[in-house]
Amino acid sequence: xxxxxxxxxxxxxxxxxxxxxxxxxxxxxxxxxxxxxxxxxxxxxxxxxxxxxxxxxxxxxxxxxxxxxxxxxxxxxxxxxxxxxxxxxxxxxxxxxxxxxxxxxxxxxxxxxxxxxxxxxxxxxxxxxxxxxxxxxxxxxxxxxxxxxxxxxxxxxxxxxxxxxxxxxxxxxxxxxxxxxxxxxxxxxxxxxxxxxxxxxxxxxxxxxxxxxxxxxxxxxxxxxxxxxxxxxxxxxxxxxxxxxxxxxxxxxxxxxxxxxxxxxxxxxxxxxxxxxxxxxxxxxxxxxxxxxxxxxxxxxxxxxxxxxxxxxxxxxxxxxxxxxxxxxxxxxxxxxxx
Amino acid sequence: xxxxxxxxxxxxxxxxxxxxxxxxxxxxxxxxxxxxxxxxxxxxxxxxxxxxxxxxxxxxxxxxxxxxxxxxxxxxxxxxxxxxxxxxxxxxxxxxxxxxxxxxxxxxxxxxxxxxxxxxxxxxxxxxxxxxxxxxxxxxxxxxxxxxxxxxxxxxxxxxxxxxxxxxxxxxxxxxxxxxxxxxxxxxxxxxxxxxxxxxxxxxxxxxxxxxxxxxxxxxxxxxxxxxxxxxxxxxxxxxxxxxxxxxxxxxxxxxxxxxxxxxxxxxxxxxxxxxxxxxxxxxxxxxxxxxxxxxxxxxxxxxxxxxxxxxxxxxxxxxxxxxxxxxxxxxxxxxxxx
Numbered sequence: 238x239x240x241x242x243x244x245x246x247x248x249x250x251x252x253x254x255x256x257x258x259x260x261x262x263x264x265x266x267x268x269x270x271x272x273x274x275x276x277x278x279x280x281x282x283x284x285x286x287x288x289x290x291x292x293x294x295x296x297x298x299x300x301x302x303x304x305x306x307x308x309x310x311x312x313x314x315x316x317x318x319x320x321x322x323x324x325x326x327x328x329x330x331x332x333x334x335x336x337x338x339x340x341x342x343x344x345x346x347x348x349x350x351x352x353x354x355x356x357x358x359x360x361x362x363x364x365x366x367x368x369x370x371x372x373x374x375x376x377x378x379x380x381x382x383x384x385x386x387x388x389x390x391x392x393x394x395x396x397x398x399x400x401x402x403x404x405x406x407x408x409x410x411x412x413x414x415x416x417x418x419x420x421x422x423x424x425x426x427x428x429x430x431x432x433x434x435x436x437x438x439x440x441x442x443x444x445x446x447x448x449x450x451x452x453x454x455x456x457x458x459x460x461x462x463x464x465x466x467x468x469x470x471x472x473x474x475x476x477x478x479x480x481x482x483x484x485x486x487x488x489x490x491x492x493x494x495x496x497x498x499x500x501x502x503x504x505x506x507x508x509x510x511x512x513x514x515x516x517x518x519x520x521x522x523x524x525x526x527x528x529x530x531x532x533x534x535x536x537x538x539x540x541x542x543x544x545x546x547x548x549x550x551x552x553x554x555x556x557x558x559x560x561x562x563x564x565x566x567x568x569x570x571x572x573x574x575x576x
Numbered sequence: 577x578x579x580x581x582x583x584x585x586x587x588x589x590x591x592x593x594x595x596x597x598x599x600x601x602x603x604x605x606x607x608x609x610x611x612x613x614x615x616x617x618x619x620x621x622x623x624x625x626x627x628x629x630x631x632x633x634x635x636x637x638x639x640x641x642x643x644x645x646x647x648x649x650x651x652x653x654x655x656x657x658x659x660x661x662x663x664x665x666x667x668x669x670x671x672x673x674x675x676x677x678x679x680x681x682x683x684x685x686x687x688x689x690x691x692x693x694x695x696x697x698x699x700x701x702x703x704x705x706x707x708x709x710x711x712x713x714x715x716x717x718x719x720x721x722x723x724x725x726x727x728x729x730x731x732x733x734x735x736x737x738x739x740x741x742x743x744x745x746x747x748x749x750x751x752x753x754x755x756x757x758x759x760x761x762x763x764x765x766x767x768x769x770x771x772x773x774x775x776x777x778x779x780x781x782x783x784x785x786x787x788x789x790x791x792x793x794x795x796x797x798x799x800x801x802x803x804x805x806x807x808x809x810x811x812x813x814x815x816x817x818x819x820x821x822x823x824x825x826x827x828x829x830x831x832x833x834x835x836x837x838x839x840x841x842x843x844x845x846x847x848x849x850x851x852x853x854x855x856x857x858x859x860x861x862x863x864x865x866x867x868x869x870x871x872x873x874x875x876x877x878x879x880x881x882x883x884x885x886x887x888x889x890x891x892x893x894x895x896x897x898x899x900x901x902x903x904x905x906x907x908x909x910x911x912x913x914x915x
Contacts, residue, residue, distance in 0.1 A: 343761070347698055353749065356696060359741070360685055397736065397751075400758070402698070405751040411695065412736075413742040419739070420683070 243376050254487065255280035261328040263287050263294065263315055263361075264335035265308075268428075268438040268445060269301030269377065272475045273332055275483055278304045287324050287335070289314040291391060293342065295445050299574035300437045308363060315357040318365065325364050325372070330486055333361065333414075334377045339444040341529075343403035355413075362417040362425075374425040375486050376414045378495065382407050382429070386558065389469075390541035391475035393429075393497055400535060411495055418493040424447070427495035433538055435475030435560055436567035448459050448472075448564075453575075455517035456568045464526045466507035469537040471500035474560035477553040484549040499540035501553040509557070516561040593826065594619035596835050601669040602654055602676035603634065604647075607777040607784060608716065610639035610771075611814045612671055612821055617643045626663050626674070628653040632681065634784050638913035639776045656695040657703065664703050664711070670699065672753075673716045675746070678783040680868075682742035693745035694752075701756040702765075714825050715753045715763040717834065719877060721746050721768070722735075729880035730807075732768075732836055739874060743842055750834055757832040766834035767824050770879055773904035774814030774899055779914050785901075787811075792850065792914075794856035795907045803865045805846035806877040810839035813899035816892040823888040830887060838879035840892040847895070855900040 238263070260277055264270040265286025277284050288296040288307055293402075313320035315335045336354050337343065344349035365372050383391050384398035411427050418425040421502065432446055439445035440453040449466075454461035455540045481498050485491060504512075510521045523547070526534060547551060549557065555563075599616055603609040604625025616623050623645055640647065652659035654674045664670065675693050676682065682689035686795040697715075704711050722730050723737035738744045750766050757764040770786055778784035779792040786803075792799035812820070820837050823831060843851075849860045865873060885891060894902075907914070 240913055308598060350700060356690060359690060399751055405748055405755060408751065409748045412738055412747065416744060
């Protein structure tokens with residue numbers, strides 16, 4: 238092969254790397270963490286999952302029911318430095334996914350958000366520095382830190398202009414990870430996720446993604462509400478996000494850098510809603526944007542993730558329509574475990 | 577006058593604005609805070625100074641000795657929300673200068689830095705939001721948040737790439753101020769200071785600025801050490817920094833924005849040292865950069881502050897050589913109060 242970019246299949250062929258690799262996933266019972274855990278178990282990794290199971294967050298024991306006998310699960314909070322030290326020691330790779338993700342909650346309780354997304358991240362890095370300095374960390378960040386885009390698509394050079402407390406603290410979390418990479422020689426890189434969706438996402442409320450409440454309504458046979466509708470977005474199916482997290486950990490030359498992750502297409506909320514309605518044989522209503530959301534709304538957003546695609550060989554494999562069908566099918570079977 | 581840019585003299589003519597204005601300065605016994613207090617007292621403002629007098633920081637009662645009977649001084653910590661609520665209520669303008677400024681201390685005790693430069697700033701803004709929502713805040717930030725420049729001079733569009741924990745937390749502090757401006761309607765703007773120097777700066781050690789230890793050595797009749805020497809920098813004499821803080825508070829259309837502040841010239845450390853040596857009739861030695869500083873060194877830095885100059889009419893009035901002469905003269909008289 239003459240092309241310098243690794244093809245997805247070639248990268249997959251390298252995956253035996255994960256065999257017996259000692260991996261820690263913080264937020265491991267959550268939507269993305271648990272999905273990553275399933276994949277890593279299939280790849281033969283030695284997987285330790287940490288989750289606080291704070292009811293308002295994404296952790297759910299049902300998410301790992303099928304693999305519970307093949308992973309180690311530790312219920313504790315990343316804010317607890319004593320527990321975290323035991324979790325971190327001896328691990329080769331940390332997928333650091335634990336966090337407070339609700340934008341509204343970050344405005345009503347900004348200190349809690351700072352404690353989890355700022356202070357606890359700094360503590361985790363200090364523990365790594367002192368007790369596991371050779372560890373390799375992949376930190377999950379969010380496109381929310383860009384705020385209202387100055388230009389589209391948004392690449393990694395775009396200024397960071399967070400529009401909520403959550404965004405401010407996620408910026409700090411990113412900066413800490415990159416700083417500890419640069420100063421202390423930990424290996425650390427950052428993936429800025431956009432709207433991730435799929436099986437195991439929180440559907441009880443909109444704390445993780447507005448798609449959650451849409452999907453729940455579809456499965457419960459109710460019409461769902463779309464706020465606005467013209468806003469453009471990109472969406473990543475969770476299996477593709479898992480691919481991307483693994484790809485980032487597998488790629489050389491990415492340490493100390495932050496990368497955007499996008500989706501397979503750019504689409505308006507109205508068209509997304511239409512795809513979901515079709516997938517679920519349901520319908521939706523367009524509503525005005527509520528005032529308390531409007532003030533932190535960012536208009537259109539979609540990522541330029543070409544840098545990450547080029548370096549890692551990652552590309553999305555699940556089209557939005559297909560991902561939404563799989564998601565609806567999952568919740569038709571399992572909704573009761575998510576309410 | 578046909579020019580839309582206010583001339584400095586015209587802006588000064590507007591200064592009666594400050595008469596009886598209720599002003600709070602956090603870090604008010606520190607280097608810049610106390611210098612600002614002197615000016616505001618002269619302008620007839622009703623000045624309240626808050627300072628923690630943490631020994632490692634810049635607060636020093638001697639800094640306000642001459643004006644002690646004309647200001648109100650409250651010794652308390654910005655981390656203390658009960659005290660801060662009483663300080664903030666009823667104030668019209670807050671110059672928010674309190675902070676941990678030592679880059680090395682932020683690396684040895686990152687949590688302390690986060691508490692002061694992150695958490696306490698968020699608390700201050702929450703207090704303002706709930707108890708003084710009409711307040712006008714000027715927040716002092718630092719050029720350190722840009723890290724090692726991608727290009728020179730550094731303008732406000734330059735990406736933020738902090739190279740120490742202090743920089744990460746100062747970014748968060750800025751973002752909180754801008755966020756609370758945008759979301760809650762407080763008026764808040766940010767001034768990114770470069771190397772500020774002059775009478776009342778900390779000279780006991782390099783926690784505030786390396787110039788402090790240089791000046792101390794000069795006054796004590798010892799040669800001072802220059803690390804490296806080729807690095808380019810800009811310096812702001814403290815009276816010019818005070819001018820700039822007032823100008824930012826006086827200028828319309830700056831809310832929710834962050835501005836660079838530069839100096840009157842760009843100069844190497846070696847040439848700065850030569851100016852100081854001449855001012856103090858002293859000499860200096862060039863040394864290799866110590867390893868623990870090297871890893872957080874940023875190379876050359878100087879600001880493009882044309883945006884701030886254009887909007888506010890500010891310009892520096894004290895050339896570096898003159899500022900250094902005044903500084904040496906001050907410490908020849910008062911060094912004992914700063915050791």
